[in-house]
Amino acid sequence: MTWDWNYTGEILPDLLDGLRVTVLATVLGYLIALVLGLVWTLLRRTPSRAVNQAVRWVVEFIRSTPLLVQLFFIFYVLPSWGLTLGALTAGVIGLGLHYSTYTCEVYRAGIADVPRGQWEACVALNLPRRRAWQDVILPQAVRRVVPSLGNYLIAMFKDSPLLLAISVSELLGAAYRAGAETLRYLEPITVVGVLFVIVSVLSSIVVRRLERRYATY
Amino acid sequence: MSDVLDAYPQLLRGTWTTVQLTVYGAALALVPALVFGLAGTSRHTAVRALNRVYVEFFRGxxxxxxxYWLFYALPLVGFRFTPVAAAVLSLGLNVGAYGAEVVRxxxxxxxxxxxxxxxxxxxTPWQRMLRVTLPQAVALMLPPFGNLLIELMKGTALVSLITIGDLTFNAQRIRAATGETAATFLVILxxxxxxxxxxxxxVRYAERRVDRMLGRRPDRRAAAAASGAGAVKA
Amino acid sequence: MPPIDPPVDPPVDPPADPPADLAPSASVPEESPEGRRLPAPGPARPADGAPGIRFEKVVKRFGRNVVLRELDFTVAPGERVTLIGPSGSGKTTILRLLMTLERVDGGVIWVGDRPLSHMPRGGRLVPAGERHLHEMRKQIGMVFQQFNLFPNMNVLRNLTEAPVRVLGLSRDEAVERARRLLDMVGLADKIDAHPSQLSGGQQQRVAIARALAMEPKVLLLDEVTSALDPELVVGVQDLLRDIARDSDLTMLCVTHEMNFARDISDRVLMFDRGRIVEEGPPERIFEAPAEQRTRDFLHAVLAS
Known part of the structure; x- marks a missing residue:
């Protein structure tokens, strides 16, 4: 069997449709991850020990179990509890929820990495707590956080093919269906692989730029 | 719920497969991680380029x-993999790329x-690496390796999509047989x-042993530096 | 990078006359018109004794920063030389070049009758390969400012690892040697300790023992007391005084401790910006420096 360029051209529109879904799912999921991660981080900073520990274990649980099973859970179980979600919606929520446990860790580390001396300087200058956060701690934490967040965006993009398991017609799913029709899997899946490598490598170059920009004070 | 638990032989078999895949994948990942990771520390540009190509490609x-490519596409050009081989190979090569960054x-x-x-x-250069540099580097590798191992274990759930009877695959069958969707997925989670x-x-136990060997408490900052270089999925 | 391998004649194996040029007072050999000649090598050292060292128009750059510019100087076999001068004047670079931690950008360094930075090949000197460096390093030991003990080994293994792996000593011989040296540095009871359990002064004494366990002929001391708390400096200095007294090692020492320099050295070289400003016996340099820059430097150091 040799590579068939005509066939490749025929399936390309389907694949590009799939790519659109993949990008959409990644972007929406990422927004959820950014916000939800912040919620976890703030909850972990509440004075209540019970809330603190509960959140810690929930985050730990989500982070150390497979995204695929979580997707199944959201897609198949929630409807039986009266919450029916479309496949794409379930996928976006799954991606966002799973990766919020990573962004949460990034935020936490970003804040923890601001040297203690910075806090002490704020106290010495008698800055109100709010000011200290707003003007001193957060601006420094953000610099540390941006590159890692970028890396998780790439990681999430690469995990988006899992959505095919809950019948979202994203890129890999589109390729698989195209292949299944003709029993020629070589072209569609190879094209998908190449697309993934290109997008990931290009975006990791962007992230490394960010890293260099933000690493220098 | 009890229907699901009654299917425990199936759950156990699935768990065992998941554990096996994790072990095989980790063993395979260790090879490119060390080879290409050390290549990345070479003085020679050409050798370092090998590291970049491997890491960028498989991380990407x-x-x-x-x-899917190994399982569905490659057989069409004459390379036939068993499902397990395709699964272990793709997991190992992928995690190996992150591992190479950790080693480097x-x-x-x-x-x-x-x-x-x-x-x-x-x-000699070889002794420097083997007797001095690597033993100290291992202490820095262990925490990020631990994270990668868990990522790998989670990744094994994907094999259910190419018909390997791991925990997730068996859960789907139990679900179909009992209709207990929530209970089944909760149990396997x-x-x-x-x-x-x-x-x-x-991994923590290993970390403690290595720290004792180095006669120190874990050096948080150095460990963070190393894990930053190859953070999980980063 | 300038060419480092000028054509050389006569060929590599020159006669074995004792050359005058390794004597401390000797001047740099003349350049022949065709290029640099291999100097006459020979037993510039007594049998089994320490070798002399000669820098011949040595250039070292870091990027655009020229650290050593065509530096010439010699150290006689068994001589103790202290290098002083402001930081950035190239003193430490000289030790690092001798330890092959840096490569020369021009000129040749000779240890005994053999080139250190280069090796003869086909009648020419070419930059040394790893095997030649390995051969030459056998004669040289170094003690670092930051001790650099191996944290993955206890004290005993720090002292035995290289003798066993590099010199091929048996385990028992190496342990025996380590015990003797630890005894000498006064740390026999720390043989099983881990480096992190030792004070800075103790670590430095172990590092000195580790260097001596390789039985070098040349010992390089790079600001060995600079990283120590003041009360620990004396112990290390006393140890080095004893070693200087009881051995026939060729020693090169970079230090800011002028009293120590006076005690152990036969000759002091004052460096500034990669050149030797002034040299002479310690009494003269410290009591009657001829150069203004030396006076300024000594004034600044002694004032602190």
């Missing part, structure tokens, strides 16, 4: 796409002064969580 590849970061994080002391004692916790314990 989505594991599931690679798995850790070796580079060993202070240059240690290398210089080894030169001053006239160790708990099993995955338990496996992850045990892996974490094992």
């Amino acid at each position: 590849t989505a594991t599931l796409v690679l798995m 970061g850790a070796v580079n994080a060993v202070p240059r002064a240690q290398y210089e002391a080894a030169v001053a004692l006239n160790f 708990v099993v995955y969580f338990a496996i992850a916790q045990m892996l974490q314990l094992a």
Whole structure:
């Protein structure tokens, strides 16, 4: 069997449709991850020990179990509890929820990495707590956080093919269906692989730029 | 719920497959991680380029796409893999790319002064790496390796999509047989969580042993530097 | 990078006359018109004794920063030389070049009758390969400012690892040697300790023992007391005084401790910006420096 360029051209529109879904799912999921991660981080900073520990274990649980099973859970179980979600919606929520446990860790580390001396300087200058956060701690934490967040965006993009398991017609799913029709899997899946490598490598170059920009004070 | 638990032989078989795949995948990943990671610390540009090509390519590849490619596409040009081989290969090569970054970061994080002391004692280049640099780098590798191991374990759930009877695959069958969707998935989530916790314990134990060997408490900052170089999925 | 391998004649194996040029007072050999000649090598050292050292128009750059510019100087076999001068004047670079931690950008360094930075090949000197460096490093030991003990080994293994792996000593011989040296540095009871359990002064004494365990002929001391708390400096200095007294090692020492320099050295070289400003016996340099820059430097150091 040799590579068939005509066939490749025929399936390309389907694949590009799939790519659109993949990008959409990644972007929406990422927004959820950014916000939800912040919620976890703030909850972990509440004075209540019970809330603190509960959140810690929930985050730990989500982070150390497979995204695929979580997707199944959201897609198949929630409807039986009266919450029916479309496949794409379930996928976006799954991606966002799973990766919020990573962004949460990034935020936490970003804040923890601001040297203690910075806090002490704020106290010495008698800055109100709010000011200290707003003007001193957060601006420094953000610099540390941006590159890692970028890396998780790439990681999430690469995990988006899992959505095919809950019948979202994203890129890999589109390729698989195209292949299944003709029993020629070589072209569609190879094209998908190449697309993934290109997008990931290009975006990791962007992230490394960010890293260099933000690493220098 | 009890229907699901009655299917425990199936759950156990699935768990065992998941554990096996994790072990095989980790063993396979260790090879490219060490080979290409050390290549990344070479003085020679060409050797370092090898590291970049491997790392960029396999880090850029989505594991599931690679798995599908090995399983569905390659047989059409004459390379036939068993499902398990395709699964282990794609998991191992993918995690190996992250591992290579960890190894490179850790070796580079060993202070240059240690290398210089080894030169001053006239160790050969090979001895410098084996006796001085690597033993110290291992301490920096372990925490990020632990994270990668758990990522790998989670990744094994993907094999259910190419018909391997792992925990997730068996859960689908139990679900179909009993109709207990929520209970089935809850049970296997708990099993995955338990496996992850045990892996974490094992890695912590290894970390403590290495720290004792180095006669120090874990050096948080150096460890963070190394894990930053190859952070999980980063 | 300038060419480092000028054509050389006569060929590599020159006669074995004792050359005058390794004597401390000797001047740099003349350049022949065709290029640099291999100097006459020979037993510039007594049998089994320490070798002399000669820098011949040595250039070292870091990027655009020229650290050593065509530096010439010699150290006689068994001589103790202290290098002083402001930081950035190239003193430490000289030790690092001798330890092969840096490569020369021009000129040749000779240890005994053999080139250190280069090796003869086909009648020419070419930059040394790893095997040649390995051969040459056998004669040289170094003690670092930051001790650089191996944290993955206890004290005993720090002392035995290289003798066993590099010199091929048996385990028992190496342990025996380590015990003797630890005894000498006064740390026999720390043989099983881990480096992190030792004070800075103790670590440095172990590092000195580790260097001596390789039985070098040349010992390089790079600001060995600079990283120590003041109360620990004396112990290390006393140890080095004893070693200087009881051995026939060729020693090169970079230090800011002028009293120590006076005690152990036969000759002091004052460096500034990669050149030797002034040299002479310690009494003269410290009591009657001829150069203004030396006076300024000593004034600044002694004032602190």
